[in-house]
Amino acid sequence: MSIQTPPTLLQLAVESLLRDQASAISALEYLPAELFPPLFIQAYQSRIWEPLMAMLRTWPFTVLPLGDLMQLPSVMVLKAMLDELDVLLAQKVRPRRWKLRVLDFRNTGANFWRMWCGDSTQKCSLTGPVAVHISSPNMEHPLAPLEVFLDLNFNERDRDKFFMYIIQWAQQRKELVHLCCKTLRFFDVPFERARKVLDGVQLDCIQEVEVDYPWDLPTLGSFALYMGQMSNLQRLSLSHINLLAEEEEDWDRKQQEEQRYFSQFLSQMLRLRHLRDLNMESPSFLRGRLDQMLRCLQTPLDKLSIWLCWQLTHSDLTHLFQCPNLRQLKSLHLYGANLTDFSPEPFRALLEAVAPTLQDLRLDNCGMVDSQVEAILPVLSHCHRLRKFTISKNNFSMATVEKLLRHTAGLCSLEFELYPIPLECYRTQETVDQERVALIRAELKETLRELGKPRTIHLDTKYFSSRQFYLVVFS
Structure with missing residues (x-):
């Protein structure tokens, strides 16, 4: 027979408050800040909407990390929350306790919820000021009352509607809201699915791009037109970029087409002046062309990773080891490079x-x-x-x-x-x-x-x- 752990006094207090929604709402003005996170989680998980919206109006912390709560985001729930924020942002005089400056939809808030719900021994405070000008290291934007952080993770789950709702909401409130998307990831989704979302975001906020999908060179060339506008991009990871399909009857045309799309990609690489971390897996599209890409690096790299790189030629590897912009590396990963007959001198x-x-x-x-x-x-x-x-x-x-x-x-x-x-x-x-x-x-x-x-x-x-x-x- 299993022995269940009895509920804590904090859990009992939260459950008692939520049994009477009207009392819970009226008590928010006087509740200690420490009660807000467990109360918010319980109201969110139990779909008790009125106290939840009331807590948005009186949120006593500078940050509200929603990403860890909304693992399967609902546009309906999101709409209700953003509508409530609309009312607050439109007010010249806002509620006394409301300190919200950052609405975070990234999965970065687990420590916040654990700490305030009694599952962490770490003690820190999020009640102090939060810098809202951290969107991009070299980008200026007008001071906005609310900064919204959103990672664009395109995977098998259909999150496009969720992304688009936040993007459109922020676009319509540019003087009040600044939307910052620092991370862009593609996992098992075609590029065309994400194009509409990319058209709506501020690309110079993006600092990290990760592609893990068998794109071909034409698709990479199309994406590069967006990538070139990511002026603060610091990390680029490309996996399984494929060459054009074999066309033995017109090999010369195939080679010309591949080089054209590759040149389009390189022309945008030249615009990335803050790139410090480059990660490539199965880079067959770089065979015989690695030196061209290395010449596009505008700053010395801190990290370089090349996985499954047996397609690279000895000439590619020589150019790699002799590249001037690799002379300050902190991290070098080579997996599957064919060094069996390679002279050790360039690597040394x-x-x-x-x-x-x-x-x-x-x-x-x-x-x-x-x-x-x-x-x-x-x-x-x-x-x-x-x-x-x-x-x-x-x-x-x-x-x-x-x-x-x-x-x-x-x-x-x-x-x-x-x-x-x-x-x-x-x-x-x-x-x-x-x-x-x-x-x-x-x-x-x-x-x-x-x-x-x-x-x-x-x-x-x-x-x-x-x-x-x-x-x-x-x-």
């Missing part, structure tokens, strides 16, 4: 340049061999700010793994390390000899003991079909 030169700033280095599944690692070991040992280092799924002997451990032993900031299981541990191509693994782990632990520093390293098998992780700990 890049590491030498970024050694003072690099904090995160990931070189997984890049086909690296012993000789390539040995070429970069002296430089690696000078990356003193490195916190995360992963180099798994590469072809290293036990001797090379030991050398890696010795050359990274002096990196005092290192918090996470992931290395490949040495080649000596494999019976066949995809079968690991567990007895041999046990011996290798014991040898590596002895190496760590010899180095004399408490340390935990992770080992990863090379093949997904037999993937296993192992720890080696010396404390």
Whole structure:
């Protein structure tokens, strides 16, 4: 028989208040601010509308984070709330307790609700002033009584009507409301579904764009016309951008069309003067063209990630490692780069340049061999700010793994390390000899003991079909 946790005094007080809606509304003027969040949540979840609207009129905090409450947003509920705000914004003299300056539809308010509903030990205050000019780092807009934050997350859920209602409401009240959309994401939706929404927002507010959908180059070219207006864009992530369909009978025309759309994309990239974080996955559209895109970078990057990048040529990789705007990297992720026959010199030169700033280095599944690692070991040992280092799924002997451990032993900031299981541990191509693994782990632990520093390293098998992780700990 299960024992139910009895309700807290706070829960009992909230339930008691809401049993008599008229009394609850009249009491709002005198209730402590701490009671508003649990009362608001209970009224919202129970669909008790009149007290909910009354709380909007007397909200005692500068921020109202609605995003975490409206996981499946209803346009009807949204309309009721915005209609109530209309009345308040139109008043020259507003209610005494009403302090609302920021209406936040992003999923960023969980800590707020947890704190005031008794589920958090953290104590902070949101009753103080909130800066409303944080929409974009270099954008000016008139001071508005209310700032509205909205993330444009296009996914399989049909949120377009919800987005459009907020956008149109804000557009009709430009002197009273400033709408700020900082994040734009496409997950499993075609671009055409989002075009109408993009036509209605202030594009220079957007700071982060993420595309995870098999767009083709013409679609990327069309989207680029919007992207070029995102003058404060700081992070761009593109996944699964495809080339045009194969047309063997007219190969030259296909190549010309691809280059035309790619050039359209590049012309807009040139306008992104604040881009610091670039993430690309399966970048087949960059094969043989990576140098063109790198030349469009207007500022040095802080972060660069390229996943599933075996389509890139050796020439692409050479241009990548020699790019001047990668000389201040804090984070470099390469997954699936074909470095097996690649000269280590360009990569070593890049590491030498970024050694003072690099904090995160990931070189997984890049086909690296012993000789390539040995070429970069002296430089690696000078990356003193490195916190995360992963180099798994590469072809290293036990001797090379030991050398890696010795050359990274002096990196005092290192918090996470992931290395490949040495080649000596494999019976066949995809079968690991567990007895041999046990011996290798014991040898590596002895190496760590010899180095004399408490340390935990992770080992990863090379093949997904037999993937296993192992720890080696010396404390």
